[in-house]
């Protein structure tokens with residue numbers, strides 16, 4: 001079963017993608033994370049991606065995304081089925097996803113849309129922190145009490161993502177509405193969409209996704 005999982009910032013698609021990876025033994029590609037890893041490298045390619053993500057706060061051009069995607073797929077040595085987290089995010093990437101899957105003898109089965117209102121997205125992102133050292137992710141008020149706390153896992157310094165400022169989130173939400181909602185509508189039209197209410201608990205959202213996938 002090959003899946004795509006999409007949704008606005010903070011909807012919890014990353015958490016759901018990890019749960020799907022475990023339950024169905026999938027190979028998970030988190031597009032944003034893969035791009036950030038390249039962006040942190042000291043290469044012209046990395047600098048270009050860093051600027052797009054953290055300064056311009058736009059979507060990375062599809063040719064760069066494809067290059068990173070191919071590198072990620074080379075890690076799928078067991079040729080497992082795939083869950084794409086945050087890809088395709090723009091209409092021109094739909095065909096890319098289909099082509100990449102076809103090259104590996106696969107087809108896309110379902111696209112999952114974890115939906116939350118914009119206000120909820122902004123609230124959740126403002127509470128999202130990660131460790132600068134071990135990259136562990138935390139929620140303020142749940143995993144850590146204060147933004148000045150150190151990482152509960154490795155005592156490293158915690159930080160917010162440079163694109164997680166209120167302005168950054170608003171810009172990315174506008175891009176989600178203009179670029180990614182048409183992708184979701186495409187999957188709705190071709191009968192591949194599963195839409196779930198992302199405001200429910202992690203467990204409930206996951207149960208709903210699994211129920212729909214197994215239906």
Ligand code: AMP
Nearest residue numbers: 031032033053058059060065086087089
């Ligand atoms: P995320 O971690 O999902 O919030 O993604 C962080 C950033 O990576 C986005 O704001 C985009 O700049 C970039 N990005 C992630 N996925 C894609 C994609 N499929 N196409 C283009 N840019 C992407």
